Amino acid sequence: MRVVVIGGGLLGVSAARALAVRGARVVLAQQAGRIMERRLDPAASALVERYLTGLGVEVHTECRVRDVRCAGGAVRSVELADGYALGADLVVLACGVHPRTGLARAAGLEVGRGVVVDDELRTSDPSIHAIGDCAEHAGTVYGLATPALEQAEALAALLAGDLNSHYTGTRSLTRLTLTGPDSPFDLAAFGETEALPGDDVVQLTDATRGTYRKVVVREDRLVGGVLVGELGTVGALARAWEEQSRSLRRRAPAPSAHP
Structure with a gap:
């Protein structure tokens, strides 16, 4: 076939x-x-x-x-x-999704890769909210079920009167195990896997063992990594990344999609 x-x-x-x-x-x-x-x-x-x-x-x-x-x-x-x-x-x-932003653009809303929203999932018009595959939050269009559910929960709580409810982004860990006729191929990735100018990068490759390690550090903060083979350390790295990301989001002012 x-x-x-x-x-x-x-x-x-x-x-x-x-x-x-x-x-x-x-x-x-x-x-x-x-x-x-x-x-x-x-x-x-x-x-x-x-x-x-x-x-x-x-x-x-x-x-x-x-x-x-x-x-x-x-x-x-x-x-x-x-x-x-x-x-x-x-x-x-298996080609994923791309936001259809024509209606939002015609309505005068701010549009990037998706419909731009802030931490309260408001668009550039504060009376309109957007969630799910069409929404762009903090520069990211997720196109996945988990972020859409988290956005829906945050917005539902906010509309029900919980003024402390905010969506601060989804910190997802991608993990993939591919089995084949020989040994399995294990892979995990989280955060930003490509460095920006000024970032510190630790990268280790072992062709004999078939492993690859890379972590990206920005201003003494772990911002992402990718591991191939022997994923024993991925849990600790992902937890450190998630904790540091949440701490940074708590200190930073909430982004606004409207004036």
């Missing part, structure tokens, strides 16, 4: 691995320049791609899907924007 997986995020990678180990001929098509680009740094992305390639997955990055061709009620191919066609008997859509 020929399978094309559209999307190289967490779900796309997991689907590609699962299908490959069951004998399918898998092609993973990713619009971005690398796999899991929202959660991993380039080095970790390269390790994931190498793992998938070792399972027989054909990885295409920087390719945009234009159409899915069908005939006789069945999928036949996936056409890319450059005109190249990938033969397919099955297509898996």
Whole structure:
């Protein structure tokens, strides 16, 4: 069976691995320049791609899907924007979500990657709130269920009269275990995995053991990290990052989406 997986995020990678180990001929098509680009740094992305390639997955990055061709009620191919066609008997859509901001923009609300909101989930018009996949909080559009639920709980409490209710962001830990014919591939990432100018970076690679470690420190504060293989320390690192992030958010003035 020929399978094309559209999307190289967490779900796309997991689907590609699962299908490959069951004998399918898998092609993973990713619009971005690398796999899991929202959660991993380039080095970790390269390790994931190498793992998938070792399972027989054909990885295409920087390719945009234009159409899915069908005939006789069945999928036949996936056409890319450059005109190249990938033969397919099955297509898996794992390309995530992108906020549809046209209505908000037409209404005069501030829009970035999503509808911009503050810690009270108010838009630039204080009488309008936004939550979920369309909302951009502190520069982040999550596109995930957990942040949407946390935003809904915070907004419901606020509208019910709890003036202390605020949404200060979701500090999620991405953890992925890919099993294959040999040893499993373990990966974890949290916070900002790519450094900004002036950040301190500790990076360790052990090709023999198949491990990769990277932590990013900004002004003596842990802001993110990524670990591949031997994840024994990830819990302690993630807890330290979460505690420091909460402490910083408590000290900082709440961002406002409106004047």
